[in-house]
């Protein structure tokens with residue numbers, strides 16, 4: 001049986017002398033590992049199609065319970081300008097790592113696939129990355145059910161109003177924060193985080209987020225991803 005889909009390379013790992021194991025975020029199969037024969041032997045379009053972020057149409061064969069093998073890989077967009085920009089790629093690597101850490105294998109999600117692909121096209125065009133990486137992380141966490149409730153306290157479930165804290169995966173009220181190890185969240189962060197998960201990509205592109213707020217969101221996400229997801 002031959003399978004065909006579109007995929008974006010998330011990661012590749014050397015295998016044997018000249019082969020690769022390539023991890024894709026694919027349109028029809030979600031996150032999948034595939035085997036690619038000899039891409040490291042000669043510099044070719046076949047070889048470069050397995051570079052991280054490359055968006056390709058791929059065909060592969062083999063039993064589903066084994067490592068399947070890529071037999072065709074046609075580049076639709078290389079995203080080379082992103083990959084070769086150290087700052088952009090480094091920032092995007094955080095999203096790639098999040099995908100590898102928390103996405104279940106072989107569970108397609110068209111929403112996430114399209115969002116990631118469209119974000120890459122936008123990053124390529126604007127050569128800006130911060131808003132997109134934050135947005136991708138928030139959307140990924142939301143889709144997988146890892147995003148905390150920003151409207152209600154994670155402990156007493158009362159509606160959050162006024163001083164808000166974060167503690168071990170939950171957003172909590174002032175009362176519940178006393179006696180617990182927690183960090184206070186600014187009202188701005190709580191508001192934007194609760195709204196952003198419902199934004200569309202085109203809405204994100206029309207909004208200006210201050211540097212300070214971006215940093216606070218980054219901090220929150222780093223903290224939350226570490227404390228709520230066991231890797």
Ligand SMILES: [Zn+2]
Nearest residue numbers: 153156173176
């Ligand atoms: Zn509470």
